[in-house]
Amino acid sequence: MRRYVFGRVGQVILTLLIYITLVYFLLQAMPGDITMMYLSNPKIPQAAREELRSQLGLDQSLFIQYVSYMKNFFRGELGVSFSQYPKPVWDILMEKLPRTFVLFLTANILSFYIGFVLGKVIAWRRGKIIDHAATVVGITFWTAFYPLLALVVIWIFAYNLKWLPLNQFIDPRLWTAAPFTANQVFGNMVCGAAIVAIGIFLIFFYLLRGLKPSRRSRVYAWSATAALIAAVVFVAVRKGMLIYIWDITRHMILPVLTLTLINFAGTMLLMRDSMLETVQEDYVLAARAKGLPDRVVRDRYAARTALLPTVTSLVLSLASSMSGGMVTETMFSWPGLGQTLFTAALANDYPLATGALAFTGIFLLIAHFIADILYAVLDPRITYTGQSGI
Numbered sequence: 001m002r003r004y005v006f007g008r009v010g011q012v013i014l015t016l017l018i019y020i021t022l023v024y025f026l027l028q029a030m031p032g033d034i035t036m037m038y039l040s041n042p043k044i045p046q047a048a049r050e051e052l053r054s055q056l057g058l059d060q061s062l063f064i065q066y067v068s069y070m071k072n073f074f075r076g077e078l079g080v081s082f083s084q085y086p087k088p089v090w091d092i093l094m095e096k097l098p099r100t101f102v103l104f105l106t107a108n109i110l111s112f113y114i115g116f117v118l119g120k121v122i123a124w125r126r127g128k129i130i131d132h133a134a135t136v137v138g139i140t141f142w143t144a145f146y147p148l149l150a151l152v153v154i155w156i157f158a159y160n161l162k163w164l165p166l167n168q169f170i171d172p173r174l175w176t177a178a179p180f181t182a183n184q185v186f187g188n189m190v191c192g193a194a195i196v197a198i199g200i201f202l203i204f205f206y207l208l209r210g211l212k213p214s215r216r217s218r219v220y221a222w223s224a225t226a227a228l229i230a231a232v233v234f235v236a237v238r239k240g241m242l243i244y245i246w247d248i249t250r251h252m253i254l255p256v257l258t259l260t261l262i263n264f265a266g267t268m269l270l271m272r273d274s275m276l277e278t279v280q281e282d283y284v285l286a287a288r289a290k291g292l293p294d295r296v297v298r299d300r301y302a303a304r305t306a307l308l309p310t311v312t313s314l315v316l317s318l319a320s321s322m323s324g325g326m327v328t329e330t331m332f333s334w335p336g337l338g339q340t341l342f343t344a345a346l347a348n349d350y351p352l353a354t355g356a357l358a359f360t361g362i363f364l365l366i367a368h369f370i371a372d373i374l375y376a377v378l379d380p381r382i383t384y385t386g387q388s389g390i
Helices: 001-027 035-040 046-055 061-071 089-124 128-141 146-160 182-207 215-239 242-279 282-291 294-323 326-331 338-347 352-378
Strands: none
Touching: 001 061, 001 352, 061 326, 061 338, 061 352, 089 128, 089 242, 089 294, 089 326, 089 352, 128 182, 146 242, 146 326, 182 215, 182 242, 182 326, 215 242, 242 294, 282 294, 294 352, 326 338, 338 352
């Protein structure tokens, strides 16, 4: 196990080095640089532009720039943004990253849960009406053109019904006299959501971990969950943040809804196929022969093993969605990592664009590493020796 982990860590570091190198030279191959922004202004002389190139280090050779950047990168120094000079790239990314992470984490968890539940249900009822209906609906959304679906969602819920805001992160009119900054409220909002999520997991894990949890255990679990949520809401009200938390939440609904509609079908179909294979296993047939209820056999025996490729897909999709968030964040004007990468590329802001792409690459590599570990954790038949554990 230890040898395998160390080997995979080495592969991750080598892959990251190659990835950063490719990203750096591909961005440098783009025509022009930051000084091109000033060419249209005749009042700025050529000498001033050359001085700017010297200050930013753009007058050095490409190889020297690369060596300098790699040294700074592995020291945790990503340089200074050209377009937001002299703001460090690290500070910009740390401000934008939580917004992207929370948006896509929420959407991926919702799509995973919906797809997992529907997948196991339709696989258990293969050939029934619910199987055909869910499959048709899922494939329809899965194959939909994402920007068009986003525009349709905006047109229905924001433009026509006016239930939700069109875009942005907050409503500026509400925040004009706010005693908090948006980042402060968002940070408290994330901490509260994390406390609730961890608390609910622990509550249900300890109270409903048996094959047949009692009715009293279920009542206790739901009562404790309601009390935990009420406590977090009470704290938000006491701090005067509830209205501002709700404003940020309202702005998240449309992008989360669109991402969920697009992504849940893949999880559902994958879970369905995996379940159809699992229900034929001997241990599932033995559990049914013992007279266990169908729900117990489905959820505790078949679905648990079928969950393996689905969980792996969740980890990888979360990381890949972080790197592919440019379209979503641009469509909904969500000020996250994807929109930052888009604006940095347009402005020839190489340090900021390289830093944003580096973050997405790190997420993908970590996700693949976690997926490899999860295979062995969820399925004891898998070992790290290259041989079957059976």
